[in-house]
Amino acid sequence: MKNLRPTAAWWTGRCRVTSMAGIFYGLEIARRGLAVSQSAITLTGNNVANANTEGYTRQRLVVESIYSDATSRFSGGVQIGGGAEVTGIEQIRSAYIDKQLRGQYSTLGQWNTRSEEMEFIESILDETADTGTLSAALSDFYEGLSNLTTQPDSEEVRTNLQQNAIKLCEKMNYYYSQLVDLQDSYNDSMSATVDNINDLLTGIANYNEEIYAYEAGGQQANELRDRRNTMLDELSQLVDITYSEDSDGKLSVSVGGTTLVSHTDVTCLSAVADQTGEVSGQPDYYSIYLEGTSTELTYSSGELQAYRDLRDGNSVDDIGVPYLLSNLNTLAQSLAKEFNAVHEKGYTIPYGSGTSETGVDFFEVPAGGYDDVTAGNLSLSDEVLENVYNIAASGLTVDLNASDTQKGNNEIALELYALTSSTTLDTVGNYESYLKSFVVQVGISSASAQDTADSQTTIVDNLETRKESISGVSIDEEMINLISYQYAYSAASRVLSAIDEALDKLINGTGRVGL
């Protein structure tokens, strides 16, 4: 046996044993055993270190036993395997659950956002409180009218009515402006979400490139894939995506049938301020286009959809800010129209050098007529604001110099007061009932958003638990693995010692008879 020292190629090569058999063959097997155990211990270390890392998928060593070829046979044709070697590191994850999760994430993102925002809207329209609500303001206004019917000549009563009417207008104005601010913020959120989506799309395309390049060398790009998966998870909460990876490992992502990422090519989205706010008419509302084109993006869930629904929803089964605004506007228009129609018939009480006027408006009528009345601009007419005696409670001319002054005439006051309990008002029916049903609709819509978000959370939790069950790092498991790898390492070392001892005996203790 010549050439006992192995060549460099022999040491480092992953090639199979070519012509070695006998005792040195055992040394090689022991060395491989040590190397495998050492890799396993290192990988365990990596898993443990990433036990709490977001998006980390546990990894496992792929170890294969080595087949021995004919030249490594012992005499008599008995064949012993060549030990073990590491052929790869694989991730343990279920692409199926990933796909399911991403479908559910977009629904979860949509309803979580909606339920949080609806709760905020509720806190603005808080009609559950005893004071400071719109219903309370309406009720105080009614009380003022009721007092006017019993004391139409009292300045105090008129002042009280005027102040209560101002309070009612201000409450409507407040609700309106708060809601418009919200609508603006949803618009801004849409644009911010688009920025976020663009960042993720670009990030995914970058990772596509890196992963492809890395894996071309035959290695699995585990950590890079983890990061790309995390990005896909995030993206799927923002908008409903579909994605697929072809056999070459090239990933593409689409939204609403439009491919936005095709391997390394990205089509970004752009939010263009080319429309006005539904109902509110606020300027600079965004449409979302594919960048550089006039093609609008179609999408149906995710946070982006939640913000669009809240910004544009204007029907009872799709309650958004515009629906609330248009309800408040209807209420404001009806108040102005109905009260003015009656009030105009009445006569004011003269004050100073003035005379008893008729045809006076109670609520201000904008230049464009009642259609231009909104909850945001509802206010008392200049006359009524200027002097409380301009509230026309009388059905006949009031003349303070006549024998019959008519100052106690409450005919119009009674008609105004009758509006408060009327159930046949145009569009609204009855003010209180209208307000009530509108408020309750908001409550129901918010409650159902919360329910949907809750049940969606349960579904996602379940899927995430399954995912964690498959892909998560278990410390106990890793520790137990560690022990067995440690034993394996020790055992391989022991084999090495045994062979060493055998060789020692053979080389130093053999053929020395008589020495």
Added chain:
Amino acid sequence: MRITNNMMMREYLGNLNTNLTNMTDYQQKVATGKSINSLSDDPIGLISVMNCNAKLGKNAEYESTVDSALAWLEQTDTSVYQLNQVLQSSYETLVEVANGDLSESDKSSAAEYIAQLRDQVLTIANGQNSNNYMFGGYNVDNKPFTVDSNGDILYNGLDLTDETNPDLIKADSQAITYQIGSGITMEVSITGTELLGTGDTNAYTVLDNLYNALTSDASAEELGGYISSLQNCQSNVLSIESKVGGMVNQLELLKNRYEDEDLTYKELKSNVGNVDIAEAYTNYVMADTVYNAALKVGTQIIQASILDYLK
């Protein structure tokens, strides 16, 4: 199923969060005393609460109107009663004058007495309820009844004896009306024309004519003619008195009804909208116990791992 440490941790955190949410919920209910703290808490219950609020608000308005009407009518009742007393005194004086052979000085003092009673009619008819003249219809701030230089009585500047004057007929219809309930209105004022009557048979003119007759030494027969006139005036006043009495009764019934309804609505509102403190507190304590138990068990689960047993 393969269980990892993270799964346990997530599950544990999720459950703790649920417990805390429950606790916050109960805590809020105990602290506010309300079971509906936002629109979505109980939209259907909220309908009841808002209905009750609307009803209570309307009832408060009606009750305040009924109170004003009662104050107005009680004052009216007093005036009408006084007017009846005045007419009764006039009647008694007249009967005495018409029957007996009174001396001239007695006759003239009777005439003076009638003149006083006549002026009292004017004072009563110009009676006020909290600075408003009660019997002037819509004319609440000027004395409705005045006497012109001829000694004729004017109602809101119109000759009360001119019963065919359309303005006077219109003034007769201008009684003050209150809305005292849903769809219920009531004329709570008695107009001056109704109180005294119109034409020559109005109470003031009858007494004025009687005074003139007494001072002009009218015959017993002529004086006797005033007896029936005064009786007519009195029966008019009596019918007003019973009408006012009837209205007061109706208002008091309404007032009682509103008060009963208030109780019912307040109870209903409280049943739906208020928290049963005992129940809410018990729930809170239970949630607190569960939370503490979860914390205790959780710390034990989280701490334990195989590492505790490896040397």
